[in-house]
Each structure stands twice: as C-alpha cells, then as structure tokens.
Amino acid sequence: MTREKIIITGASSGLGEGMAREFARRGRSLGLAARRIERLESLAAELTPQARRVAVAQLDVTDVDAVPVAFAELADELGGVDRVIVNAGLGKGAPIGTGKAAANIETVQTNLVGALAQIEAAMAIFREQNHGHLVLVSSMSAVRGLPKAQAAYSASKAGLSALGQGLQAELTGSPIKVTVLLPGYIETDINKGVRTSLLTDTATGVAAMIAAIEAEPTRAAVPSWPWTPISWALRHLPDAVTARLI
Numbered sequence: 001m002t003r004e005k006i007i008i009t010g011a012s013s014g015l016g017e018g019m020a021r022e023f024a025r026r027g028r029s030l031g032l033a034a035r036r037i038e039r040l041e042s043l044a045a046e047l048t049p050q051a052r053r054v055a056v057a058q059l060d061v062t063d064v065d066a067v068p069v070a071f072a073e074l075a076d077e078l079g080g081v082d083r084v085i086v087n088a089g090l091g092k093g094a095p096i097g098t099g100k101a102a103a104n105i106e107t108v109q110t111n112l113v114g115a116l117a118q119i120e121a122a123m124a125i126f127r128e129q130n131h132g133h134l135v136l137v138s139s140m141s142a143v144r145g146l147p148k149a150q151a152a153y154s155a156s157k158a159g160l161s162a163l164g165q166g167l168q169a170e171l172t173g174s175p176i177k178v179t180v181l182l183p184g185y186i187e188t189d190i191n192k193g194v195r196t197s198l199l200t201d202t203a204t205g206v207a208a209m210i211a212a213i214e215a216e217p218t219r220a221a222v223p224s225w226p227w228t229p230i231s232w233a234l235r236h237l238p239d240a241v242t243a244r245l246i
Contacts, residue, residue, distance in 0.1 A: 003082035003133050004052070007031040007074050009061060009118060010088030012039040014188040015137065018206035019085065019213075024051035031074030031081065033059040034088065053078060061088045061114030068121040075125060083133040084122035085213070086115050086160075093149040104152035111156035119163060123176075131175040135213050136164045140184045140227055144234040168218050180219045181212060184227040198226065 006023055010016040012034035020032055024047040032040050037058035044054040055077035057070040075081040090110040094100035119134065126132030141150060142157035164180035171178060185198050186205030200208075200223055208223035221227035233241070 003028070005029045005031070005075075005078040005081045006083045006085065007033065007071060007078075007081055007122070008085045008087055009033045009059065012036045012043065014202075015183070015186065015206060015209065016085075016087045017043060018202055019087070019210060020047060022206060022210045024054070027052055029053040029078045031055045031057070031071075031078050033057045033070055033074065035060050059088075061118060062109050064113065064117035067114075067117040068124065071118070071121040071125065080129070081122075081125055081132065083135065083213075084118070084125075085135040085137065086118045086122070087135075087137040088114060088118070089137065091153055093152050095148045096151055107152045108156045108159075111153065112159040115160050116163060119167075123167070126176045133177045133179065133213075133216060134164075134167070135179045135181065136160055137181050137183065137209075138164070140182050140221065140231060140234070142182060143231050164219075177216050178218065179213060179216055181209060182219065182221045182227065182231060183209065184221065184223065184230065186222075 006028050008016050008020055008030065011020045011032035016034065020030055020043065023030060027050065029052040030047065032044060032054065034040050035058065037056065040056040044056050048054050055074050057074050059066060059070045061067060088110065090107050092103040092107045094103050096104065115136070122132070122134050126134065138161045139157040141154040142161040145151065145158070146154035161180050164178050167178045183205065184200065186200045187202045204223060212220040212222050221231040
C-alpha cells in the first residue's frame, strides 16, 4: 500500500527535514509540523513543486493540548492522513544528580510525553478511519540504558519503543500498522560532536529510514548495517560486554 498523505513532526531540520524532502520527491502529500514556523514555510515553498501538496503547522509537542488540534488541521488540509511519523525529539541531558535536572526533564517531556500526545492524536484519527501507519522514531539507545548525559534520553526513547510495542500487540491483524525505528548514530544536530566510526551521514541515514518506513516492519534498526547486529548484541550479551559497546 502506498501511503500518500503523511504527517511528519520535527520536520524543520535533521531527519524530519530529510524525510520530508524524500517523500516530496516521491510525490506524496505532506503535513509538516515543528516549532520553527519560518523554517517550515521556507521548506514547504521549496518542496511544493515536487510534492502533491504541502501543509505546515507550528507545533511544540510538549503543548499536549495543541497536538490533536494541529494534527486535525493538517489532516483537513491534506484531505486525510495515511501515515504519521512521530519524529520530533530533543537530545539535551546531563548526568543525573549533578544539578541539571531541568535538561533531563525537558528531554523526557519532549521525547516521551510529547510523543505520547502525538500517538494519541494519530491513533484517534486512525481508529476513526480504521487504517493508517504510525511510525515512531525511537533510537538505538532505547535497546540498552546509556550512562551519564544520555541516561534520560535513553529512558525516553525506551518508553517510546514500549508504547509502540504495546500498540503492536493490540493491533495485530488490524488495518492499523505500527513501526518502531531504531536509528543508530546519524549525522544530525542531536549527534553533533559525536566522534565514532559508526556515524552515518545524513543522506544515507535518511535513505535507510525511508526504506524501512515504506516496508512497514514492526521494528527496524537503521541503517541496517551495522545497527541490526549491534541491536542484537545490546539486547542479549552480558553487561560486562555491552558496557564496552555503549
């Protein structure tokens, strides 16, 4: 099934912007949401010649009451919605107990509470129309808790993955599909400053995400190499081994 009408949050930069560009190239209709409306409007103007239709909405996903309103408005402008990509996220953080709780709390509010608000809004639409594809952009850090400044981020993404798994169990065999994506290190603002040979450039990372989304698996590590075997290792190997991987 081709999902023609797609809502993407966090679409003003990074992976969200990259996915918007690729889906526009494929001629899809796009509903783009993010906090920075000027960047969204500029992107929409750029994508309009390729995309079937582009609608934008200014949205801070931590304003949980605004999320269903924005989703409903975008769906109306697009004439419906077939897929929602819950992508908006934050990478702030500090070692827990070091006096910087606000950064960790903000990350959890955005990545988990804000994501839940998006899931609620998307699923309300999908349940009413009895079809749709929900895509949750989690992280490889959801597989195993990360230390220090990444602890809260890791926990928020683990919670997001758990929400996806719960919905998958509930919706098995239904026309509503749920995909949980686990990106590894992809070159974005969140990973700025990361020094590792495992870092994937943005174009390659986005291409891997699009391929996985279109295939609609329940779960996918992206890019598949090397993150599928790393994901397995993080889930199954002893702590003494995985500590060296994270």
